[in-house]
Amino acid sequence: MTLTVYNTLTRRQEPLETIEPGKVKMYCCGVTVYDYCHLGHARSYIVWDTIRRYLQWRGYQVYYIQNFTDIDDKILNRAREQGTTMEAISHRFIDAYFEDIRRLNVMDADEYPRATEHIPEIHEMIKALIAKDYAYAAGGDVYYRVERFSTYGKLSGRELEQMQAGASGRVDAEDQEGKKQHPFDFALWKAAKPGEPAWDSPWGKGRPGWHIECSAMIRSRLGETIDIHGGGGDLIFPHHENEIAQSEAAINKPLARYWMHNGMVMVDGKKMSKSLGNFTTIRELLDRPVDPMAVRYFVLQAHYRKPLDFTDEAIATAESSWKTLKEGLLFGYEHGEKLGFDNNGNNLDKEIINRFEESGDDDFNFSGSLAVLFELAKELRREGNLLVHEGRTEIPPEELAKQWQTLVTLAGVLGLEAKVTEETNNTGGITEVEIEELIQKRQEARKAKNFAEADRIRDELQAQGITLIDSREGTRWHRS
Numbered sequence: 247m248t249l250t251v252y253n254t255l256t257r258r259q260e261p262l263e264t265i266e267p268g269k270v271k272m273y274c275c276g277v278t279v280y281d282y283c284h285l286g287h288a289r290s291y292i293v294w295d296t297i298r299r300y301l302q303w304r305g306y307q308v309y310y311i312q313n314f315t316d317i318d319d320k321i322l323n324r325a326r327e328q329g330t331t332m333e334a335i336s337h338r339f340i341d342a343y344f345e346d347i348r349r350l351n352v353m354d355a356d357e358y359p360r361a362t363e364h365i366p367e368i369h370e371m372i373k374a375l376i377a378k379d380y381a382y383a384a385g386g387d388v389y390y391r392v393e394r395f396s397t398y399g400k401l402s403g404r405e406l407e408q409m410q411a412g413a414s415g416r417v418d419a420e421d422q423e424g425k426k427q428h429p430f431d432f433a434l435w436k437a438a439k440p441g442e443p444a445w446d447s448p449w450g451k452g453r454p455g456w457h458i459e460c461s462a463m464i465r466s467r468l469g470e471t472i473d474i475h476g477g478g479g480d481l482i483f484p485h486h487e488n489e490i491a492q493s494e495a496a497i498n499k500p501l502a503r504y505w506m507h508n509g510m511v512m513v514d515g516k517k518m519s520k521s522l523g524n525f526t527t528i529r530e531l532l533d534r535p536v537d538p539m540a541v542r543y544f545v546l547q548a549h550y551r552k553p554l555d556f557t558d559e560a561i562a563t564a565e566s567s568w569k570t571l572k573e574g575l576l577f578g579y580e581h582g583e584k585l586g587f588d589n590n591g592n593n594l595d596k597e598i599i600n601r602f603e604e605s606g607d608d609d610f611n612f613s614g615s616l617a618v619l620f621e622l623a624k625e626l627r628r629e630g631n632l633l634v635h636e637g638r639t640e641i642p643p644e645e646l647a648k649q650w651q652t653l654v655t656l657a658g659v660l661g662l663e664a665k666v667t668e669e670t671n672n673t674g675g676i677t678e679v680e681i682e683e684l685i686q687k688r689q690e691a692r693k694a695k696n697f698a699e700a701d702r703i704r705d706e707l708q709a710q711g712i713t714l715i716d717s718r719e720g721t722r723w724h725r726s
């Protein structure tokens with residue numbers, strides 16, 4: 247099977263052919279650190295994390311970089327509002343980013359470059375662009391000359407003439423002093439305003455524009471051309487268009503082979519965003535509480551390029567689906583001993599793997615992969631119920647062991663993991679030992695014909711989610 251990827255640049259699904267065989271250099275635009283991340287960010291980083299995990303599963307060595315934009319008007323405004331520094335704001339929200347995103351089982355990137363750590367590289371690239379006449383200095387600012395880059399607009403499919411027509415008569419708020427030669431020229435370097443952090447530069451004290459940081463960081467950390475550049479669909483224009491214009495003009499080589507973009511999280515038909523105020527932060531959602539794995543499930547059950555509607559019902563559905571998958575994932579921990587599972591076995595079901603990969607290889611269609619796992623989990627749950635209620639399974643134990651190990655392995659590829667200790671040994675505060683003790687006491691009460699006491703114990707267990715099943719062989723129990 248060939249892994250194919252939808253490339254925004256060509257608007258086609260193409261076989262993944264990396265620059266170096268077996269290796270993927272991947273860069274995704276990170277967050278501007280001035281506030282807590284919301285579900286839109288969660289979706290993005292869960293998607294890139296899962297794509298990265300899947301590529302690793304398919305045998306690629308993935309080098310993944312994600313930046314932090316730690317200098318920006320939004321950060322400066324927030325610092326001003328709170329009477330503190332830009333550094334303090336970005337430090338606080340970088341910490342918050344890690345707290346939130348790690349709860350969602352998103353793996354750490356290989357590197358997290360920051361804009362403020364790359365000022366020399368940013369200067370180098372701006373100098374190269376000026377030398378090639380792709381950029382010009384104007385009153386302490388430096389602008390990129392979009393008209394000089396003949397393929398400007400190739401990623402977003404916009405043409406400069408159309409954009410100009412659409413923008414005619416509109417006042418450019420960024421350019422009140424008329425420094426730009428063309429309305430779509432964008433800032434590579436901005437002259438310092440009083441009281442703002444600033445760095446020395448050949449063009450005077452100032453700070454970098456937003457787009458140049460990604461170009462400079464990719465150049466210095468990953469080289470000239472990378473395999474995959476990812477980001478939210480809302481970054482295609484202008485951010486990624488401008489990254490291409492900068493890097494390709496400076497280096498004369500493609501910036502990325504594949505441009506990938508995730509769809510937006512929608513609330514009542516509108517994109518979830520800070521500016522619209524219709525957002526739910528990751529921590530708000532998780533503290534409801536919603537299981538972080540249910541959030542992952544919610545994200546992965548939709549195709550990554552499609553819009554994803556955020557509603558309470560959608561979250562509830564994801565929670566219930568995750569519960570089913572979790573039961574499947576815990577099957578071996580709950581019943582493995584009884585069934586004589588050998589936990590060290592690594593005997594996976596090829597047929598299931600094939601179906602899982604068929605979807606994954608098709609432009610990371612994880613909703614299809616997830617459906618394969620969901621069916622498998624349902625089957626294991628059914629077998630688990632049979633075992634608890636009737637003391638037998640329909641499928642032979644060796645086959646169940648194989649299915650279970652396959653499920654755990656493939657769910658792990660999607661970053662979906664069930665916590666064993668917490669869930670199986672200590673749900674609701676009652677341990678297996680305590681349950682067995684209560685069942686023992688109930689047996690004694692029944693022998694002594696104290697049925698009121700026996701019923702009381704049954705009710706007490708039921709209240710903690712433990713169902714008892716009496717049979718001739720004795721009393722079995724399961725968590726409901």
Ligand SMILES: [Zn+2]
Pocket residue numbers: 274275276460485489
């Ligand atoms: Zn970027």
Ligand SMILES: [Zn+2]
Pocket residue numbers: 713724
């Ligand atoms: Zn039952």
